[in-house]
Amino acid sequence: MAAAMASQGERAVLEEEFKWLLQEEVHAVLKQLQDILKEASHRFALPTSGSGGAVKQENFVLSTSGTDQVKGVMTLQGDALCQADVNLKMPRNNQLLHFAFREDKQWKLQQIQDARNHVNQAIYLLMNRDVNYQFRTGLEVLKLMDAVMLQLSRARNRLTTPAALTLPEIASSGLTKMFTPALPPDILVNFYINLNKLCLTVYQLHVMQPSTTKNFKPAGGSVLHNPGAMFEFGSQRYEVSHVHKVECVVPWLNDALVFFTVSLQLCQQLKDKISVFSSYWNYRPY
Secondary structure, three states: HHHHHHHOOOOOOOHHHHHHHHHHHHHOOOOHHHHHHHHHHHHOEEHHHHHHHOOEEEEEEEEEEEEEEEEEEEEEEEEEEEEEEEEEEEEOOOEEEEEOOOOOOEEHHHHHHHHHHHHHHHHHHOOOOOOOOOOOOOHHHHHHHHHHHHHHHHHHHHHHOOEEEEEEHOOHHHHHOOOEEEOOEEEEEEEEEEOOEEEEEEEEEEEEOOOOOOOOEOOOOOOOOOOOOOOEEEOEEEEEEEEEEEEEEHHHHHHHHHHHHHHHHHHHHHHHHHHHHHHHOOOOOO
């Protein structure tokens, strides 16, 4: 009898704690998540003060230590590369090639655009459950946290996992038509985001002669192709002879990745608290 009363009393206390969790703590965590994710979203927009919401332009120098084979100066404006200036020193004869974006062109970085859209979708999900909303069950909270975490994971993955492109996809990309003077037919370029870095890859190509004895094996999709990779484009076969990759840290991308990690941890902590109570209700000692 005493054990049963103690069990009932214990259950009553737990039910009060769970009620407080649903009514108070959940909303406190949702508010914290909203604040963090709004900061993350602002990092992608980068509005300048007093400019009516215009997006700030930032210049980045992309290079590698110990070599001046490739050097790029990029101007990033939100999710767009609005200027790019690339110098390439040809390895065989040290000839210096220079090409830059045409003034009427800019290149959208789809990874940044997608990541921002996923963050804004997560904010939308959170704002749909304002402070007056009454959560009735733990399952309702878990479903919301799962939906928010899915958007945050997708946002993070867009920055940490660049697209694996084939060489023909790079060759046919609109990026090849952005430059003046036009890129030589034996040069390919690709821009992408990897974690907190803006990356530029330059591929130098070698035309494969029909009489070559080398077995032709087209390369599949990859973030970075190696020398020796082969492909066919416009009825011509090519082999990659040299690969140059340069990169530069974009500080606000680093901030965004940190915000994603902190937000995912907060979501998981709230899920864990809900699960503790759920496991108690499901536990029958007698």
